[in-house]
Amino acid sequence: MACIMDTNEEERVKGKTVEVGRAHFETETTRFTILDAPGHKSYVPNMISGASQADIGVLVISARKGEFETGYEKGGQTREHVLAKTLGVSKLLVVVNKMDDPTVNWSKARSRLLS
Numbered sequence: 001m002a003c004i005m006d007t008n009e010e011e012r013v014k015g016k017t018v019e020v021g022r023a024h025f026e027t028e029t030t031r032f033t034i035l036d037a038p039g040h041k042s043y044v045p046n047m048i049s050g051a052s053q054a055d056i057g058v059l060v061i062s063a064r065k066g067e068f069e070t071g072y073e074k075g076g077q078t079r080e081h082v083l084a085k086t087l088g089v090s091k092l093l094v095v096v097n098k099m100d101d102p103t104v105n106w107s108k109a110r111s112r113l114l115s
Helices: 009-014 041-051 067-072 077-087 108-114
Strands: 021-026 031-036 056-062 091-097
Touching: 056 067, 067 077
Parallel strands: 056 091
Antiparallel strands: 021 031
């Protein structure tokens, strides 16, 4: 998603979403807006801005050992992102990324831990 939604030079260079990206698509009956909010801890205020406009959220978390755990420590960004529910996000879909990482290697035990 980042290769489509991250349009400014800083985002492309750093490989991190900085600003809330927007894209639109429509069906015959409904217009949808996709907001790509940053996940990096330095940009949590921007994430809050995007989440406050959303009805549904997709939270992508890393299965990589160490990254997942860090996200839930005090001050961890995953903990802060889960707060999106308090901003009016009625449904939150959690997607686990990096299951192919050598520290995980598609482990069923790791998958169960994360779910």
